[in-house]
Amino acid sequence: MDRILRPMAKGDAPACAAIACASAIGERYGFEPASMTRTLVTALESGGELFVAESENRVAGFAWIDPRGAFSSAPYLRLIAVDESLRGSGVGAALLAEFEARTVSVGRDWCLLVSDFNIKAQAFYERHGYRRTGALPDFAREGITEILMVKKLKVTKP
Numbered sequence: 001m002d003r004i005l006r007p008m009a010k011g012d013a014p015a016c017a018a019i020a021c022a023s024a025i026g027e028r029y030g031f032e033p034a035s036m037t038r039t040l041v042t043a044l045e046s047g048g049e050l051f052v053a054e055s056e057n058r059v060a061g062f063a064w065i066d067p068r069g070a071f072s073s074a075p076y077l078r079l080i081a082v083d084e085s086l087r088g089s090g091v092g093a094a095l096l097a098e099f100e101a102r103t104v105s106v107g108r109d110w111c112l113l114v115s116d117f118n119i120k121a122q123a124f125y126e127r128h129g130y131r132r133t134g135a136l137p138d139f140a141r142e143g144i145t146e147i148l149m150v151k152k153l154k155v156t157k158p
């Protein structure tokens with residue numbers, strides 16, 4: 001597939017918001033297109049690091065990262081989402097690889113949170129080397145546990 005990764009522009013925000021809102025997390029957390037668009041634009045205006053994967057001149061997916069967002073020290077993947085019709089074709093893997101490449105110099109383990117119900121995303125992260133490290137019950141929503149997943153920067157030998 002013809003695909004490029006590039007910084008998100010404000011004009012991409014509505015398409016990215018639509019992708020996030022159409023996902024299972026969008027539905028469970030009640031994301032709404034207009035407010036998600038504003039959230040993304042505000043993040044861009046305040047210097048947030050967001051990038052998109054573009055395929056055939058349309059946004060295929062995006063990621064929002066914070067290089068020291070985990071515990072004010074480690075790279076944190078705030079949000080990643082791929083257009084439902086394009087999932088399973090490597091877009092997510094490319095976005096995740098970009099997150100890791102952009103933050104490798106931070107020198108700390110890569111961190112993210114994934115909801116307990118998001119089984120496919122958990123499997124996706126596990127295939128890419130992330131391990132369950134902790135659980136935060138009722139963290140963002142009552143009744144939903146957020147699972148902390150961490151990928152070691154340096155793999156320690158047994």
Ligand SMILES: CC(C)(COP(=O)(O)OP(=O)(O)OC[C@H]1O[C@@H](n2cnc3c(N)ncnc32)[C@H](O)[C@@H]1OP(=O)(O)O)[C@@H](O)C(=O)NCCC(=O)NCCS
Pocket residue numbers: 023024025079080081082083086087088089090091092093094113114115118120121124127
């Ligand atoms: C998690 C997510 C970003 C992965 O993106 P993706 O583009 O599907 O990822 P990839 O194509 O690189 O990998 C998906 C894996 O599932 C498999 N797969 C096959 N068909 C698939 C499909 N229709 N949908 C999803 N995955 C599929 C792929 O083969 C691949 O397996 P592999 O890692 O063993 O190669 C994407 O599913 C998504 O946007 N989910 C909704 C939003 C979300 O939950 N984000 C995570 C929040 S923590």
